[in-house]
Amino acid sequence: MSWFGWRWVVRLVDVVLPPCCLWCQCGLPHRSGKKFCSACWAELAQEVPSKCLWCDAPLVQKPSSARCASCQSWPRWLGPVVSLGPYQGALRRAVLRGKTVHGEALVAGLGQELGQEVQRRGLAPAELVVSVPLHWKRRLLRQTNPAATLALHVAQVLRLPCRRLIRRTRATQSQGGLSAWARWRNVHRAFAPWSKVDLRGKTVLLVDDILTTGATASQAAGVLRHLGAGQVLVAVVARATPPAVRKTSAPAAPTRFPHPQPSQELLNGVRK
Numbered sequence: 001m002s003w004f005g006w007r008w009v010v011r012l013v014d015v016v017l018p019p020c021c022l023w024c025q026c027g028l029p030h031r032s033g034k035k036f037c038s039a040c041w042a043e044l045a046q047e048v049p050s051k052c053l054w055c056d057a058p059l060v061q062k063p064s065s066a067r068c069a070s071c072q073s074w075p076r077w078l079g080p081v082v083s084l085g086p087y088q089g090a091l092r093r094a095v096l097r098g099k100t101v102h103g104e105a106l107v108a109g110l111g112q113e114l115g116q117e118v119q120r121r122g123l124a125p126a127e128l129v130v131s132v133p134l135h136w137k138r139r140l141l142r143q144t145n146p147a148a149t150l151a152l153h154v155a156q157v158l159r160l161p162c163r164r165l166i167r168r169t170r171a172t173q174s175q176g177g178l179s180a181w182a183r184w185r186n187v188h189r190a191f192a193p194w195s196k197v198d199l200r201g202k203t204v205l206l207v208d209d210i211l212t213t214g215a216t217a218s219q220a221a222g223v224l225r226h227l228g229a230g231q232v233l234v235a236v237v238a239r240a241t242p243p244a245v246r247k248t249s250a251p252a253a254p255t256r257f258p259h260p261q262p263s264q265e266l267l268n269g270v271r272k
């Protein structure tokens with residue numbers, strides 16, 4: 001069918017199935033390309049008075065340097081982080097709904113918005129998009145994989161390939177409710193390459209639904225780094241305040257669980 005023909009098909013679908021806001025279900029203008037009405041979007045993507053210039057964490061005070069206390073211990077090749085807003089209010093409820101089987105369309109809409117936000121921030125151009133993987137047992141249990149759906153839609157907006165390059169080697173405990181220290185311990189060496197692939201010098205965009213201490217992103221990014229990636233950018237729907245930042249200004253990353261170093265152990269974990 002010609003381009004002119006497809007335009008008519010799109011118009012017809014718009015008339016039969018008018019677009020509606022994915023949060024409040026109100027009608028949206030035809031062919032606006034929007035997934036959320038302006039009132040809902042203002043509620044979801046809340047502005048914060050101050051945030052870290054590197055990891056996007058909401059801060060109580062204006063950042064005194066480019067990196068806040070929680071991301072100072074991250075390796076140089078991890079970040080910067082792009083998020084749609086802080087993990088609170090409507091965005092928190094949206095992330096939680098996205099973890100259920102009924103939240104697939106919502107996650108797809110958030111993924112498109114996240115892709116546009118990455119474009120708006122003008123990050124160093126990534127060459128491929130990768131999602132933080134779920135363990136197969138949890139994927140079966142939930143019957144949905146929000147990080148993978150997000151990555152797919154982010155990649156579509158950015159017109160980049162979306163690849164499955166990492167796997168979880170074990171079913172880790174949910175990070176929710178754990179202390180910063182326990183989060184790092186929980187995901188330590190929980191990822192391995194899915195296949196042998198040469199990412200030498202490539203910039204990869206790692207996508208997940210939420211980022212708190214950076215423990216999960218750091219461990220998953222360590223695998224990409226091990227495969228040769230030069231820089232691992234991170235895009236998440238919501239940025240939670242790291243527990244250590246809420247209480248004190250001490251770094252959140254514990255010293256006994258440093259960022260993954262290249263090891264033969266990782267390569268041995270590659271699926272044959």
Ligand SMILES: [Zn+2]
Pocket residue numbers: 021022023024025026036037038039040041
């Ligand atoms: Zn709405």
Ligand SMILES: [Zn+2]
Pocket residue numbers: 052053054055056057067068069070071072
């Ligand atoms: Zn930071």
